[in-house]
Amino acid sequence: MSRTNLVIVGGFLGAGKTTSILSIAKHLLGSGKKIGIVTNDQGSDLVDTNFLAKEGLPVLEVTGGCFCCNFDEFTAKVNELAESEMPDVILAEPVGSCTDLIATLYKPLMHNYVNQFVLRPLSIVADPKRVKRLMMEKEGSPFPNEINYLFRKQMEEADIIILNKADTLKSEEIQAITAFLKEEFKGTDVLVVSAKNGTGIDEWVQVVMGREAMPGSSLDIDYDAYALAEEYLGWLNSAALLKAEKPINVNSFVEKLMNEISIKLKEMNREIAHLKIYGIAQDDWVKASITSIYDEIDFNRTMEKDTEQFNLIINARVNTDPETLRPLVETVLAGVCNETNTETVHLKTECFKPGRPMPKYRMG
Ligand SMILES: Nc1nc2c(ncn2[C@@H]2O[C@H](COP(=O)(O)OP(=O)(O)OP(=O)(O)O)[C@@H](O)[C@H]2O)c(=O)[nH]1
Numbered sequence: 001m002s003r004t005n006l007v008i009v010g011g012f013l014g015a016g017k018t019t020s021i022l023s024i025a026k027h028l029l030g031s032g033k034k035i036g037i038v039t040n041d042q043g044s045d046l047v048d049t050n051f052l053a054k055e056g057l058p059v060l061e062v063t064g065g066c067f068c069c070n071f072d073e074f075t076a077k078v079n080e081l082a083e084s085e086m087p088d089v090i091l092a093e094p095v096g097s098c099t100d101l102i103a104t105l106y107k108p109l110m111h112n113y114v115n116q117f118v119l120r121p122l123s124i125v126a127d128p129k130r131v132k133r134l135m136m137e138k139e140g141s142p143f144p145n146e147i148n149y150l151f152r153k154q155m156e157e158a159d160i161i162i163l164n165k166a167d168t169l170k171s172e173e174i175q176a177i178t179a180f181l182k183e184e185f186k187g188t189d190v191l192v193v194s195a196k197n198g199t200g201i202d203e204w205v206q207v208v209m210g211r212e213a214m215p216g217s218s219l220d221i222d223y224d225a226y227a228l229a230e231e232y233l234g235w236l237n238s239a240a241l242l243k244a245e246k247p248i249n250v251n252s253f254v255e256k257l258m259n260e261i262s263i264k265l266k267e268m269n270r271e272i273a274h275l276k277i278y279g280i281a282q283d284d285w286v287k288a289s290i291t292s293i294y295d296e297i298d299f300n301r302t303m304e305k306d307t308e309q310f311n312l313i314i315n316a317r318v319n320t321d322p323e324t325l326r327p328l329v330e331t332v333l334a335g336v337c338n339e340t341n342t343e344t345v346h347l348k349t350e351c352f353k354p355g356r357p358m359p360k361y362r363m364g
């Protein structure tokens with residue numbers, strides 16, 4: 001049996017991993033390849049899985065913790081995809097607060113699954129505004145030091161750093177950030193990409209599929225600092241069913257909800273890592289994201305028609321504790337429902353801090 005290519009696309013929350021995976025998947029499908037995707041999160045009810053599935057892609061998820069801590073579930077899902085889809089390439093997105101992937105994922109996979117998979121180099125996607133704020137500007141980071149540390153560690157173990165969102169940058173900025181990254185992470189390839197408009201995807205696919213991963217030394221990482229970085233993030237995953245008195249514009253509903261959550265967090269000076277909301281009614285759907293309290297909402301897609309009944313999935317990762325995040329989101333949701341004469345028929349929420357990372361294997 002031929003071995004399946006395994007391509008891992010990591011990077012911090014909101015960097016553009018899912019958008020990149022969608023773009024790479026379309027590129028590979030266009031050249032006649034079959035693909036499969038594995039998503040990952042600390043909780044369940046994932047915007048990313050729903051979004052990729054709606055795009056018609058075969059996607060399975062590992063929930064309730066990162067790939068490293070759920071190594072057996074990860075390999076089970078990869079095997080399930082390999083059997084059901086017989087893909088040429090499986091694309092996997094580890095959760096954006098995860099690092100130390102060489103020691104806890106690559107090396108164990110190479111040790112135990114070398115006959116099944118061809119492991120491709122580790123790509124770490126980076127949002128330029130985070131590189132600037134967390135690394136380049138002194139005193140620029142809106143996060144505690146441990147989150148900056150995690151961000152740096154993610155890039156330190158990259159085979160390829162993907163400087164994403166190039167469409168938001170001027171060419172001088174691209175040059176300055178690329179030069180900075182090459183200096184900070186000597187010997188690491190830096191590719192400039194816009195996952196959103198497809199620029200640079202062809203080169204990325206060529207580089208990643210052109211060589212096999214050759215994991216070198218494992219990351220030198222302080223697990224206490226890593227655990228603290230995760231603890232500083234409040235995590236909320238909600239799934240709701242809503243019913244309005246008469247058809248409403250769900251795009252406006254999502255925009256209001258997101259704006260008001262962001263404004264409230266800004267008042268408390270609490271940075272958003274990623275807030276994403278997915279709304280669906282029959283075959284129509286809307287997806288919106290915001291990756292900083294200082295940024296605008298980005299709609300990936302909007303609903304065409306007004307509707308009376310719809311489902312919402314809310315995934316928020318914010319530099320605040322769950323005891324603050326949960327009532328904040330629920331109060332804003334209740335307010336927007338009130339304003340739009342909409343009733344929450346059903347609401348399920350998980351809100352927590354990710355626990356200490358406890359990888360199943362760690363090969364130094
Ligand atoms: N302008 C621009 N926006 C992008 C690009 N890639 C991603 N985005 C936007 O960045 C936001 C986050 O993108 P995602 O792909 O969901 O990021 P992610 O890394 O998968 O996020 P998590 O799974 O939450 O860690 C979305 O609003 C995307 O539309 C890009 O190339 N250009």
Ligand SMILES: [Mg+2]
Nearest residue numbers: 017018048093
């Ligand atoms: Mg994602």
